[in-house]
Amino acid sequence: MHTGQIIKALSGFYYIKTAGGKTYQTRARGIFRKNKVTPLVGDYVEFSFETEQEGRLEKILERKNSLIRPAVSNIDLGVIIMSTKNPDFSTSLLDRFLVSVEKNDIKPLIYVTKTDIIEEKKYNEIKTICEYYRNIGYSVILPACGETIKRETIKDNLESFINGKTVVFMGQSGAGKSTLLNKIDAKLNLKTAETSKSLGRGKHTTRHVELISVLGGLIADTPGFSAIQFDDLTQQELILCFPEIWENGKECRFKSCIHLNEPNCAVKKAVEQESISEYRYKNYVTLLDEIQKRKPKYGKKGEK
Ligand SMILES: Nc1nc2c(ncn2[C@@H]2O[C@H](COP(=O)(O)OP(=O)(O)O)[C@@H](O)[C@H]2O)c(=O)[nH]1
Ligand SMILES: [Mg+2]
Ligand SMILES: [Zn+2]
Structure with a gap:
């Protein structure tokens, strides 16, 4: 039996990546449907295969945690992307993201985007807020005011957090999640607000979840969401x-x-x-x- 991690689920196929870096297309055993168990992207699994296109997902190994939106399991790190403006920086939203991450035993990392388009006064207000979060134990990445972010800077800031981890990028729609990932690896070519406008397709995108290989880790780029409710939190x-x-x-x-x-x-x-x-x-x-x-x-x- 082979082991690996599900990195994509699409049209009844589960794509499993092994530690060696190979990806196998598999279908789940009927027993999962019978027991109403849905394999999740992020699951560590056992599988067998005839060829790389014909594999069988045999067993789901125990999950460390799982999120519903996005539907991903075994997440080590939640990168919370907050923009300085467009949309405005909001501590109430940041705290909601932190709660959703903390309650699932995921380590949070706060990353601030769009520091290149903010005036110094507003930047300093955000910097004071970031200092507060650092003081209570959170890791915060706040690029310099006015700085146009280069790939090397992002890599220096993020690689040690992401390497070897399963990561979810979360944050409001428009905060700059896809832009950030595209800057790290231009080959990803993820759709951003600008590209979807220029393609004239509006905001309609397929919502399948996929883990992509970036900076030695696996990252899920989530579609933005701004309302987070907690239905079972005490x-x-x-x-x-x-x-x-x-x-x-x-x-x-x-x-x-x-x-x-x-x-x-x-x-x-x-x-x-x-x-x-x-x-x-x-x-x-x-x-x-x-x-x-x-x-x-x-x-x-x-x-x-
Ligand atoms: N000036 C500036 N614009 C940015 C930055 N990051 C993202 N944007 C813009 O913000 C918009 C939303 O970005 P996008 O990556 O689609 O956000 P997502 O919804 O979080 O994935 C796009 O028009 C980007 O070009 C940044 O660091 N600086
Ligand atoms: Mg996006
Ligand atoms: Zn009290």
Whole structure:
């Protein structure tokens, strides 16, 4: 039996890449359909083959994690692409991306694009925000103000993070995900906002997920999405996704403190003293509010 990782799923075929770098076209065994198991891009699998075009996916190995949008499994790194403008930099969106990454045990990396078209004042505001995220433990790549990004710079910044990893590029539509990947490897020729306009096809693109080989790693370039909802996140899980809130929360009077209205809350005190930034706390409260307002899916009648 051979092992490899699914790098593409299309029209009932699964394309499996081995450690040696060869790709095999396979079909899944009927047993998967019978058991309603869908192999995912990113899955490590066992397979057999007659030829490179005729293989059989035999077994899915245990998944470390999986995302629904995009449908990818075993992700090591989530690169969150945030533009300085067009669309505007937004900490509330950034925090949503961070929560979606953190809750799936994926390591986040924040990458800021479009620093070439921003005036210095706005750049410095974003730089201060980036410093805050670095201080609470996140890796942030913020290219210099006014700099037109070259392939070598991107490579220097990203290679050590990406090499040997399964990576998802995420971020709002228009943030510059495809542009960044094209700059790393022009052969990819991924469609960007500009190219889809010039082709006159509007925004209609096929949405199959594919892992592409870049900088020694495998990357999924996702179509942009701006609304992220959390349907199964609990309050306690949310706290774990905000490292500085979790850390300060150890000093709260109540162990079960959710840092909203409880007395002697160390988190609220830290916000007052500005060691936790106000926007982070606000973003936390917004998400907490969404969790509390969420209708229970499986709750019995009369239960809250
Ligand atoms: N000035 C500038 N424009 C960029 C940069 N990155 C992307 N863009 C532009 O932003 C638009 C959206 O980029 P695209 O890569 O399609 O974004 P995606 O939706 O995240 O894949 C395109 O018109 C790009 O040319 C950048 O670093 N600087
Ligand atoms: Mg794109
Ligand atoms: Zn508290």
